[in-house]
Amino acid sequence: MKNSITKKLLAAGLTAIVAAGLLAGCAGTGAATPAAPAAEPAAAEAEAPAEEAAPEAEASGDTINLNLYRAVYNVQATDEAEGKAVNDAINARLAELGSKARVTINELPNAEYGDKSNLALASGEVDILWTANWWGTIGTNDLYKNNAAYDLSDLLPGTRLWDSMPEWYWEAARYDGKDLFVPIYKEGAEGYSMKFLQSNADKIGGVDIASIEAQPDIISKLAALEPYMAAARDAGIKYPYSGAGTAMFYRYFLDSYDFIDQTLQSQLAVSLEKDEVINPIITPEYADFCKLMGRWGQEGYIALEEEIGKTLPATLSQTQDWLFGWWTSIPNDKESEGRDGNQAEDFIKLTKNWGSSHTTLGSCFAVSANCSAEKAEAAVDFLGYLFTDNAIANLYTYGIEGTDYVIDENGKVDRTGEGMGSLYNHSPWESTSVKAVTLLSDEPDDKIAMYDTFNGSATGTVSNGFRFDHSAVEAQYTACLNLLEEYGRTLECGAYAPDDVDSAIADYQAALDAAGYQDVLAACQEQYEAWKATR
Numbered sequence: 192m193k194n195s196i197t198k199k200l201l202a203a204g205l206t207a208i209v210a211a212g213l214l215a216g217c218a219g220t221g222a223a224t225p226a227a228p229a230a231e232p233a234a235a236e237a238e239a240p241a242e243e244a245a246p247e248a249e250a251s252g253d254t255i256n257l258n259l260y261r262a263v264y265n266v267q268a269t270d271e272a273e274g275k276a277v278n279d280a281i282n283a284r285l286a287e288l289g290s291k292a293r294v295t296i297n298e299l300p301n302a303e304y305g306d307k308s309n310l311a312l313a314s315g316e317v318d319i320l321w322t323a324n325w326w327g328t329i330g331t332n333d334l335y336k337n338n339a340a341y342d343l344s345d346l347l348p349g350t351r352l353w354d355s356m357p358e359w360y361w362e363a364a365r366y367d368g369k370d371l372f373v374p375i376y377k378e379g380a381e382g383y384s385m386k387f388l389q390s391n392a393d394k395i396g397g398v399d400i401a402s403i404e405a406q407p408d409i410i411s412k413l414a415a416l417e418p419y420m421a422a423a424r425d426a427g428i429k430y431p432y433s434g435a436g437t438a439m440f441y442r443y444f445l446d447s448y449d450f451i452d453q454t455l456q457s458q459l460a461v462s463l464e465k466d467e468v469i470n471p472i473i474t475p476e477y478a479d480f481c482k483l484m485g486r487w488g489q490e491g492y493i494a495l496e497e498e499i500g501k502t503l504p505a506t507l508s509q510t511q512d513w514l515f516g517w518w519t520s521i522p523n524d525k526e527s528e529g530r531d532g533n534q535a536e537d538f539i540k541l542t543k544n545w546g547s548s549h550t551t552l553g554s555c556f557a558v559s560a561n562c563s564a565e566k567a568e569a570a571v572d573f574l575g576y577l578f579t580d581n582a583i584a585n586l587y588t589y590g591i592e593g594t595d596y597v598i599d600e601n602g603k604v605d606r607t608g609e610g611m612g613s614l615y616n617h618s619p620w621e622s623t624s625v626k627a628v629t630l631l632s633d634e635p636d637d638k639i640a641m642y643d644t645f646n647g648s649a650t651g652t653v654s655n656g657f658r659f660d661h662s663a664v665e666a667q668y669t670a671c672l673n674l675l676e677e678y679g680r681t682l683e684c685g686a687y688a689p690d691d692v693d694s695a696i697a698d699y700q701a702a703l704d705a706a707g708y709q710d711v712l713a714a715c716q717e718q719y720e721a722w723k724a725t726r
Contacts (some may be wrong), residue, residue: 255257261298267300269615304329309540321556324549324552335366337658342369351426351576355624357573360646361580362546363551363655368523373558385539386537387536396422403539410480413443420432420490428514431491438457440477440683443517445545446463478696544645545651550672558570584626593661671708682695
């Protein structure tokens with residue numbers, strides 16, 4: 192039987208997955224692709240109309256002019272005069288550096304960016320554009336499927352752009368072994384930890400991080416948390432573990448599998464040991480994990496009705512009602528404390544850090560496939576300076592010193608003064624390499640070292656650069672996707688008692704097979720084996 196979870200409650204947790212995007216008229220007929228939630232900071236909706244894109248300037252003399260499109264996140268719209276001043280200053284710096292590249296920067300409010308950039312691509316008005324793998328209309332998958340991104344593979348080696356980040360970073364960003372996108376160097380690896388609230392840990396006599404991390408596998412690490420959860424429950428701590436209603440198998444088991452389709456989550460993976468596409472649902476690890484979660488539910492470590500119904504308090508982490516919660520590792524894990532009400536926390540590392548085909552494309556640039564070879568080379572040159580030259584990086588991100596920001600007594604960027612950042616304001620994550628731009632006043636002095644350490648600790652997966660194209664099995668793919676909520680999430684959140692997990696998984700697999708899962712699996716396996724032959 193399910194752990195006190197009624198069919199009515201499960202039904203309340205179901206969600207329809209209908210979001211899709213279509214790339215308009217660029218180098219072929221775009222297939223609809225699901226619009227993934229942004230993995231980057233949420234943007235405020237812009238209300239002001241976008242400035243019309245400037246017409247493409249022709250190359251003159253020794254200069255090559257490039258039209259660049261970027262989204263505006265931090266303000267409703269960049270002030271036209273200030274935007275031009277920044278653009279002129281960037282071009283002046285490019286001239287000073289001896290670059291042939293010149294840019295015309297077109298800034299569009301985030302709410303309008305996808306549609307207007309698509310139109311610019313279709314009409315040949317854009318040479319460089321910002322994109323990301325989570326965009327639903329002009330994301331990396333859309334550009335790839337429509338042959339809209341220039342293959343930079345032969346232009347990159349030996350350039351300052353190529354040398355600005357580790358080679359595995361480039362490998363992880365590839366499609367079909369081709370360098371179609373230029374990833375922005377920031378946190379580029381994925382790994383998971385368990386965070387805990389220090390004040391509650393103190394109440395139960397502390398948590399032995401080293402002994403937990405020393406366990407040989409993820410199931411053993413998670414099981415080693417149970418004595419602390421029991422103590423927390425007995426001490427009256429309401430939520431010994433909060434999973435925020437999230438299916439966690441495809442996160443916690445990164446050391447064994449590369450879950451190559453983030454939309455299907457735990458339904459599809461490459462076994463890192465076997466280097467082949469497998470069905471994770473029928474693995475012993477999946478059953479063991481679901482049984483562990485079921486035990487946590489039975490023991491009262493998980494608030495089952497709230498987890499399955501997704502009714503946990505949105506501000507739970509800012510209270511003192513919890514002990515453990517999962518955490519996506521970042522270069523500075525302590526940033527979590529600021530999000531959680533400035534409460535002291537500590538972290539137990541559960542997985543290694545991995546670089547894979549989805550971790551480096553949360554923010555990147557593409558060069559239009561319509562560009563000439565000369566323009567593509569100039570684009571590589573410009574992006575190389577954007578990623579390595581502090582003056583250009585600061586201009587492109589923060590604007591004009593003295594107008595849009597000041598440098599404080601610690602040599603950092605301060606935008607807290609009156610009017611600062613109101614005319615021009617971007618964030619490093621969508622602008623330039625973390626190593627090129629000056630730190631913000633509230634950032635730690637060793638931020639760059641943190642990022643280098645974090646990214647340097649990452650291991651590239653065997654499937655780096657592989658992308659599953661499910662267009663030939665679209666109907667089956669969507670049908671399988673719709674089963675995630677009903678079966679996958681509930682299993683992984685502890686809805687079933689341990690003795691009932693095997694039969695529940697069998698029901699899940701039967702539903703998947705009826706939905707056409709074997710067709711999806713076979714298509715992915717065929718594509719992966721073909722890709723391996725070219726690796």
